[in-house]
Amino acid sequence: MAKTGVIGAGSWGTALALVLHQNGHEVTLWSHSEASVKSLLKERELPGKLPGVKIPEEIQITGDLEQAIRGMDMLVLAVPSACIRSTARNMSPFVADGQLIVCVSKGIEESTLKIMTEVIEDEIPNCRAAVLSGPSHAEEVSRGLPTTVVAGAHDRETAEYIQNLFMSRVFRVYTSPDMLGIELGGALKNVIALAAGIADGLGYGDNTKAALITRGIAEMSRIGTAMGGRQETFNGLSGIGDLIVTCASVHSRNRKAGYLMGQGRSMQEAMDEVKMVVEGVYSAKAAMALARKYQIEIPIIEQVNKVLFENKSPKEAVSELMLRDKKIENSQLPWE
Numbered sequence: 497m498a499k500t501g502v503i504g505a506g507s508w509g510t511a512l513a514l515v516l517h518q519n520g521h522e523v524t525l526w527s528h529s530e531a532s533v534k535s536l537l538k539e540r541e542l543p544g545k546l547p548g549v550k551i552p553e554e555i556q557i558t559g560d561l562e563q564a565i566r567g568m569d570m571l572v573l574a575v576p577s578a579c580i581r582s583t584a585r586n587m588s589p590f591v592a593d594g595q596l597i598v599c600v601s602k603g604i605e606e607s608t609l610k611i612m613t614e615v616i617e618d619e620i621p622n623c624r625a626a627v628l629s630g631p632s633h634a635e636e637v638s639r640g641l642p643t644t645v646v647a648g649a650h651d652r653e654t655a656e657y658i659q660n661l662f663m664s665r666v667f668r669v670y671t672s673p674d675m676l677g678i679e680l681g682g683a684l685k686n687v688i689a690l691a692a693g694i695a696d697g698l699g700y701g702d703n704t705k706a707a708l709i710t711r712g713i714a715e716m717s718r719i720g721t722a723m724g725g726r727q728e729t730f731n732g733l734s735g736i737g738d739l740i741v742t743c744a745s746v747h748s749r750n751r752k753a754g755y756l757m758g759q760g761r762s763m764q765e766a767m768d769e770v771k772m773v774v775e776g777v778y779s780a781k782a783a784m785a786l787a788r789k790y791q792i793e794i795p796i797i798e799q800v801n802k803v804l805f806e807n808k809s810p811k812e813a814v815s816e817l818m819l820r821d822k823k824i825e826n827s828q829l830p831w832e
């Protein structure tokens with residue numbers, strides 16, 4: 497049995513706390529908000545996010561960061577990506593040399609274009625940062641529905657340690673050395689999910705969705721491999737797997753926000769209505785900056801940015817995508 501601390505008591509942190517608890521580990525769940533600590537202690541439930549899912553009494557709930565960190569064999573960091581740096585900075589004084597921090601947040605820092613584990617390593621240089629990602633909605637994981645994810649770490653022993661702690665009859669964990677590819681897949685798929693939601697909101701069909709997923713993974717792979725991620729990772733759970741779930745699922749926050757925009761809401765109205773973190777809105781700008789840096793064409797992500805930040809009409813954005821210059825499907829398969 498391991499001692500674990502989960503930093504962030506939103507839907508994903510809570511769902512993973514349940515997985516660890518069900519696997520027999522000791523779990524302390526930390527929330528930044530006094531009000532939510534009180535409510536979690538009283539209700540033992542996350543109202544509005546995971547209704548009907550009981551948080552067992554054995555899971556310790558705290559607002560004391562030190563208590564959630566000191567002496568833990570593994571920390572899971574599950575706050576929104578925009579708060580990763582500040583949260584890591586606050587954690588730093590309590591983190592022991594070599595203490596394991598598994599990041600489960602999906603994003604790219606807009607100001608530095610760093611992935612989340614790099615941000616954590618900036619703020620806590622003495623820690624051992626790793627990642628867990630894949631097609632995994634909290635609503636399903638918390639109800640014990642079969643789910644598969646991938647654990648990425650700098651060394652195999654760490655990845656296998658994470659695999660052992662999380663793996664269960666309903667939660668299957670693979671390992672991988674490609675942390676960069678895993679994290680970029682998780683962050684970039686959210687931007688494509690906004691596009692898929694917009695298409696749904698406009699009343700487009702399955703053909704459009706399939707096109708967005710297929711051309712979307714091409715854009716994600718182009719950015720990811722230019723940065724040093726592996727194509728194999730984009731073909732796997734944290735790439736195409738996560739893209740499929742987020743573009744298709746009723747649970748997806750990003751797809752839902754896109755849907756509302758396709759129906760005519762502004763970005764802010766859509767985010768307010770979803771009520772949970774819509775990471776794609778933050779990753780969209782970072783993806784554009786990366787594309788400029790590596791001189792990569794990402795037409796879908798570019799149009800998403802225009803809809804989000806330049807008030808472009810979603811219909812016009814789709815029409816522009818359809819009327820781009822004629823292309824060969826795959827530049828690695830040219831005519832002789």
Ligand SMILES: NC(=O)C1=CN([C@@H]2O[C@H](COP(=O)(O)OP(=O)(O)OC[C@H]3O[C@@H](n4cnc5c(N)ncnc54)[C@H](OP(=O)(O)O)[C@@H]3O)[C@@H](O)[C@H]2O)C=CC1
Pocket residue numbers: 504505506507508509527528529532545574575576577579583600601602603632633634635771772773775
């Ligand atoms: N939900 C899911 O199915 C999955 C989510 N993820 C990723 O996990 C991360 C968290 O998402 P999720 O749990 O869904 O988000 P939620 O919106 O459900 O919860 C976010 C949590 O973070 C807290 N929070 C807000 N601001 C801060 C801050 N400044 N410092 C610390 N905590 C803060 C919120 O508290 P409060 O409510 O008080 O504001 C809330 O408890 C995201 O990066 C997401 O992409 C990954 C896989 C699956």
Ligand SMILES: O=C(CO)COP(=O)(O)O
Pocket residue numbers: 602630631632633686689738741742747748749750751
């Ligand atoms: O990353 C997630 C699921 O893997 C959560 O994001 P969405 O809710 O937008 O799908």
